[in-house]
Amino acid sequence: RLVESLAEAVIALPVEDYSxxxxxxxxxxxxxTPGVCGGHACIRxxxxxxxxxxxxxxQGGTDLELLADFPGxxxxxxxxxxxxxxxxxxEIDNLIDYQDQENYHD
Numbered sequence: 001r002l003v004e005s006l007a008e009a010v011i012a013l014p015v016e017d018y019s020x021x022x023x024x025x026x027x028x029x030x031x032x033t034p035g036v037c038g039g040h041a042c043i044r045x046x047x048x049x050x051x052x053x054x055x056x057x058x059q060g061g062t063d064l065e066l067l068a069d070f071p072g073x074x075x076x077x078x079x080x081x082x083x084x085x086x087x088x089x090x091e092i093d094n095l096i097d098y099q100d101q102e103n104y105h106d
Contacts, residue, residue: 026080040095041084043077050088051095053081058096 013021030041030050041050048070056066063078085092 026083029077029080030084041088041091043073043081046072048073049095050081050084051092051099053078054085054092055096055099057082 010018010021029044031044032039032041036042037047037049042048043050043053053066053070053073056069061069063075066078067073067075
């Protein structure tokens with residue numbers, strides 16, 4: 001019931017407020033928590049790092065494959081991760097490069 005009420009309230013927002021709501025929600029869904037995944041950006045309260053998902057996408061992973069491989073993720077999570085990447089491309093690319101170098105030396 002709460003979810004239905006929230007959905008109705010969001011749908012009723014004027015266009016400008018609806019856009020602001022979407023941006024605010026997406027911004028709050030990416031978290032950097034000290035001691036969790038090296039303090040790197042993760043989606044919601046998971047231990048799924050943004051760089052991990054972007055790396056898999058760069059390797060050809062599809063949304064359907066990612067959702068199957070990470071049951072805790074939703075399609076909206078993937079959209080949020082991709083949006084974060086667009087705004088923080090250098091940060092995520094650097095993390096992917098670092099992880100690739102670490103794996104190469106192991």
